[in-house]
Amino acid sequence: xxxxxxxxxxxxxxxxxxxxxxxxxxxxxxxxxxxxxxxxxxxxxxxxxxxxxxxxxxxxxxxxxxxxxxxxxxxxxxxxxxxxxxxxxxxxxxxxxxxxxxxxxxxxx
Amino acid sequence: xxxxxxxxxxxxxxxxxxxxxxxxxxxxxxxxxxxxxxxxxxxxxxxxxxxxxxxxxxxxxxxxxxxxxxxxxxxxxxxxxxxxxxxxxxxxxxxxxxxxxxxxxxxxxxxxx
Numbered sequence: 001x002x003x004x005x006x007x008x009x010x011x012x013x014x015x016x017x018x019x020x021x022x023x024x025x026x027x028x029x030x031x032x033x034x035x036x037x038x039x040x041x042x043x044x045x046x047x048x049x050x051x052x053x054x055x056x057x058x059x060x061x062x063x064x065x066x067x068x069x070x071x072x073x074x075x076x077x078x079x080x081x082x083x084x085x086x087x088x089x090x091x092x093x094x095x096x097x098x099x100x101x102x103x104x105x106x107x108x109x
Numbered sequence: 110x111x112x113x114x115x116x117x118x119x120x121x122x123x124x125x126x127x128x129x130x131x132x133x134x135x136x137x138x139x140x141x142x143x144x145x146x147x148x149x150x151x152x153x154x155x156x157x158x159x160x161x162x163x164x165x166x167x168x169x170x171x172x173x174x175x176x177x178x179x180x181x182x183x184x185x186x187x188x189x190x191x192x193x194x195x196x197x198x199x200x201x202x203x204x205x206x207x208x209x210x211x212x213x214x215x216x217x218x219x220x221x222x
């Protein structure tokens with residue numbers, strides 16, 4: 001079957017760094033996406049990885065290892081507005097996204 | 110620039126009543142269109158997707174249906190709602206080429222009583 005695992009909830013301190021992990025087992029691989037979703041709102045796109053390595057975009061970076069079926073999202077210089085759920089999604093061989101349940105990130109002052 | 114609209118934003122319906130949710134996309138042509146449902150604290154469940162007018166693929170058997178009467182219009186319907194149909198319904202679009210990044214509408218929160 002197809003499966004994406006990520007922690008249910010994480011807590012971090014304002015100004016710190018947090019790493020959210022995602023492991024996946026899917027039928028084929030055509031890229032991995034990270035989305036941010038604030039409570040009650042729609043998901044918004046953060047990053048896309050299709051090749052191994054690190055993609056950096058401002059305070060956010062995303063890493064991919066296809067051989068390990070593993071990705072992480074790294075958030076630096078955390079701000080209170082970063083409190084949200086972070087969704088990992090893999091595009092499978094049929095070009096449909098398989099979604100993880102999301103990681104709720106709580107930022108404390 | 111592209112925008113995606115969904116309405117209504119919230120909806121409270123009795124069990125057994127019909128449903129019609131509408132989604133429209135502006136600023137792009139021939140998009141892939143998607144309907145998702147998200148239960149509280151859960152991930153996104155793909156309900157339907159469409160690669161063109163009149164072309165609908167269903168991912169989960171249920172009492173919902175979808176239609177795409179125009180290139181940039183996607184409609185989610187039900188003849189008789191169930192309690193289990195409550196949730197957050199999201200419409201999304203993507204271009205028909207890599208990386209197929211999906212962009213979401215604001216969502217409709219449906220409560221079936």
